[in-house]
Amino acid sequence: MAKIDTKEFKKMNAYACAESYIGGVSMIIVSYFMLYLTIVEQISPYWAGIAIMVGKIWDGVTDPIMGVIVERTRSKLGKCRPYLLVAIIPAFLSFFMLWYSFGLQSEAHKVIYYTFSYIFFSTVFTIFNIPYSCLLPRIVDSYEARTNYSSMKMIYSGVACVFSTYFFEFVVYRGHTEKVMSPALKGNFAIMGLVLGAIFALPILITFFGIKEQPCLVKNTDITLKKVFSQYRSILQNRSFTKNLGMGLASGFIGNMVTIGMAFFTYIVLKQELILGMTVMTIVLTIKGATEIGFFPANVVLMKKYNKHMPYKVCVPILMLACAIALFIPVDSPSWIFIVSISLLGIGVSALGFVPMTLFADITDVDEAISGQRREGLMAGLSTFINKVNIGIASFVAGLILSTFGLDPSNPEKAMRTTGTMWGVKIVYSIIPIVASIILLVIASTFKVDNYSHSLIKRAVKEKHEQGYATLSPQEQQTCQDVCGLPQEKIWLLQDSVDPSGTEKGVALNTVA
Helix, strand or coil, rough: CCCCCCHHHHHHHHHHHHHHHHHHHHHHHHHHHHHHHHHHHHHHHHHHHHHHHHHHHHHHHHHHHHHHHHHHHCCCCCHHHHHHHHHHHHHHHHHHHCCCCCCCCCCHHHHHHHHHHHHHHHHHHHHHHHHHHHHHHHHCCHHHHHHHHHHHHHHHHHHHHHHHHHHHHHCCCCCCCCCCHHHHHHHHHHHHHHHHHHHHHHHHHHHHHHCCCCCCCCCCCCHHHHHHHHHHHCCCCCCHHEEEEEEHHHHHHHCCCCCCCHHHHHCCCCCCCECCCHHHHHHHHHHHHHHHCCCHHHHHHHHHHHHHHHHHHHHHHHHHHHHHHHCCCCEEEEEHHHHHHHHHHHHCCCCCCCHHHHHHHHHHEEEEEEEHCCCCCHHHHHHHHHHHHHHHHHHHHHHHHHCCCCCCCCCCCCCCHHHHHHHHHHHHHHHHHHHHHHHHHHHHHHCCHHHHHHHHHHHHHHHHHHHCCCECEEEEHHHHHHHCCCCHCCCCCCCCCCCCCCCCCCCCCCCCC
């Protein structure tokens, strides 16, 4: 592994800093937002799930639009960096609005308000996240270096998650010695949203000033939404892209269900007690975050020694074991059994977001081999659109299951702690994630991109741009076809390719593995 010099290390940190916003606010929203709507605002989990799903679908719809905007942007700051600057103040305001309802009383008014607030937050998140997702292939070229940058992002995300967990505990329960979730905490939730929103918006500014984009060698034609959807068809023909998308969908669904289920598990199934003066939820999130961060180095080693999707094969079975343990924990159980299983869960989830995020930059290179264009913005827009709709559906499914099994937010002391609600929580936390994990492992076992194939494509694409053809042996051409999942005539890179053993161009290969 090449040594990272001081300048490169600073650049890695500057790039990864904005991930603090993603990790910090996402941890609070995924862990507490449905719980907050249900218990503090006393909205039915069914309607809470609807509000989140609508916001996520809107979030997804705006992603292709933002992808077009990124692709059409021409500025001295680059395609992506200007939008980081634009997003800073709205990022702060939109997060605050998720935790304050301005005195609304009726459930219907609250559902409408929080649906709007989530739409606003989602729009701002898109304005930031699509350009940020496109940055890595624009600032770093090599397969190994991208792994280092992505690893640094996950470290920042993990630290932000742990910080937001303790900040939540300190602010939300301040002045309430029993530390029980209830409508009495509304004011403290508003303070949490105000302060935490400001804290996590500022790192975006550091990333803006700390990195520069490389000039784009390929000038895309002007892009419109009509052209975008026609290009989506081309992008979806990329076998590596669709498999990475499938892994991302399974990962997102598992992660969302597990986190929502974990929050309700601590409040419905476990005995309500304080550990070292903190709530069980805080202890659970701390252990999950610590083991998740602690296992990142192992995931990086697995990626560099084998391939970038290898962590799935190690971590996902551990996640399944953690979920299975929870099936055997009865109502009002001591929390220590669940806490022990959470250490396994942290290891398991450490690969969920890390693998698709790390692979994305490499998949954009495969797409360039197919199309001859750089389409990071389009690919990020399509990926995040589908993933956000997926997460919205997961939130709705979780709310629907909890409502169906009898969770009543208007009577938390009695109606929430029944056998029915317990099994509703276990379906969300255990059964559905286990099934989705099996699907994830099946997809991961067929993924083709590795260090060799990626390096081959990067070298050949550069040759093609510089001299009009790439020098590839028949075996190398076959590797390109395996990764792209298309016949030779549909792959830009292989058109007019030269076999180094002779002078023949465009060697025909009729099979696609």
